[in-house]
Amino acid sequence: xxxxxxxxxxxxxxxxxxxxxxxxxxxxxxxxxxxxxxxxxxxxxxxxxxxxxxxxxxxxxxxxxxxxxxxxxxxxxxxxxxxxxxxxxxxxxxxxxxxxxxxxxxxxxxxxxxxxxxxxxxxxxxxxxxxxxxxxxxxxxxxxxxxxxxxxxxxxxxxxxxxxxxxxxxxxxxxxxxxxxxxxxxxxxx
Amino acid sequence: xxxxxxxxxxxxxxxxxxxxxxxxxxxxxxxxxxxxxxxxxxxxxxxxxxxxxxxxxxxxxxxxxxxxxxxxxxxxxxxxxxxxxxxxxxxxxxxxxxxxxxxxxxxxxxxxxxxxxxxxxxxxxxxxxxxxxxxxxxxxxxxxxxxxxxxxxxxxxxxxxxxxxxxxxxxxxxxxxxxxxxxxxxxxxx
Numbered sequence: 001x002x003x004x005x006x007x008x009x010x011x012x013x014x015x016x017x018x019x020x021x022x023x024x025x026x027x028x029x030x031x032x033x034x035x036x037x038x039x040x041x042x043x044x045x046x047x048x049x050x051x052x053x054x055x056x057x058x059x060x061x062x063x064x065x066x067x068x069x070x071x072x073x074x075x076x077x078x079x080x081x082x083x084x085x086x087x088x089x090x091x092x093x094x095x096x097x098x099x100x101x102x103x104x105x106x107x108x109x110x111x112x113x114x115x116x117x118x119x120x121x122x123x124x125x126x127x128x129x130x131x132x133x134x135x136x137x138x139x140x141x142x143x144x145x146x147x148x149x150x151x152x153x154x155x156x157x158x159x160x161x162x163x164x165x166x167x168x169x170x171x172x173x174x175x176x177x178x179x180x181x182x183x184x185x186x187x188x189x190x
Numbered sequence: 191x192x193x194x195x196x197x198x199x200x201x202x203x204x205x206x207x208x209x210x211x212x213x214x215x216x217x218x219x220x221x222x223x224x225x226x227x228x229x230x231x232x233x234x235x236x237x238x239x240x241x242x243x244x245x246x247x248x249x250x251x252x253x254x255x256x257x258x259x260x261x262x263x264x265x266x267x268x269x270x271x272x273x274x275x276x277x278x279x280x281x282x283x284x285x286x287x288x289x290x291x292x293x294x295x296x297x298x299x300x301x302x303x304x305x306x307x308x309x310x311x312x313x314x315x316x317x318x319x320x321x322x323x324x325x326x327x328x329x330x331x332x333x334x335x336x337x338x339x340x341x342x343x344x345x346x347x348x349x350x351x352x353x354x355x356x357x358x359x360x361x362x363x364x365x366x367x368x369x370x371x372x373x374x375x376x377x378x379x380x
Contacts (some may be wrong), residue, residue, distance in 0.1 A: 093335075106296060109321050125315020125326055129300050136315055146356050147336030154352050159344045166336050
């Protein structure tokens with residue numbers, strides 16, 4: 001009964017993510033997974049385009065958002081955002097969808113991995129089997145690069161346009177994978 | 191006996207990687223893992239700095255190396271390499287070490303995941319439990335960005351220097367993690 005108890009507890013807990021709620025782009029998938037007997041989600045992000053502030057220390061806990069969007073972006077909104085450059089390094093980053101799914105058994109987890117592989121969501125894997133069995137679903141459609149350091153911006157408008165364009169293309173691909181993943185999760189019967 | 195038979199077969203097989211041999215930077219770790227009773231490696235890369243050619247299709251099988259180094263790089267060697275720009279998109283890419291380890295049981299796999307977490311090799315996970323139990327070890331010290339498209343280079347020398355500098359810093363961090371991971375694997379007794 002431990003799995004069922006954990007599932008109940010997690011679903012009752014308020015979403016503790018920074019954003020304070022689940023992304024609209026991924027909410028139907030989260031609901032679908034949570035409706036299955038042997039699975040529930042513990043965290044999720046539908047994919048995003050960000051600019052992050054990264055201090056020289058490089059520690060993840062020090063990373064701060066400078067800009068973040070769960071949809072495609074316009075060149076002009078990014079350009080405007082970059083009118084003021086902070087002290088920290090700035091990195092332009094496009095992230096794939098990511099989702100953590102608790103599974104009742106290793107066999108249930110393997111079923112999710114099979115579906116991930118079919119969807120092209122590479123880099124997915126069981127990240128722990130200790131207290132819970134958690135599968136991390138993540139795609140390979142992502143990239144990031146440094147754009148500013150020591151209060152100086154290192155790229156010109158033309159290059160920024162290219163970055164925005166590539167990020168938007170990958171966001172499209174990511175959306176297609178999300179849809180395909182949803183369709184395959186629908187075939188799971190328990 | 192299936193695990194033992196598979197291990198013998200894999201270790202006897204010639205390394206079929208593109209490079210045709212195991213990177214010198216990772217060979218001692220590979221040997222250490224293969225000396226353990228319940229583990230063997232199926233593939234490995236110590237981390238690298240690359241420029242890759244990526245056609246518009248974006249299919250992984252179409253990706254081709256334009257430059258690749260398993261050590262830190264000099265700005266001038268990269269600059270020289272970029273004197274001729276091919277038709278395909280060029281992406282500057284720095285990759286973390288990656289290793290696939292076959293494990294006899296899920297408990298053995300979990301032990302490797304614990305060590306990965308302690309080392310800071312995030313994104314590690316059990317990628318399959320079907321025919322074999324395989325753990326993928328991979329770090330988060332990596333990045334990539336587009337630098338050329340339609341035979342045109344989009345970045346200037348100053349920015350290329352910044353990319354090279356960041357890539358070399360991450361290669362240093364990667365090297366430290368490889369060392370720490372080695373030390374922790376040494377504590378496994380079977």
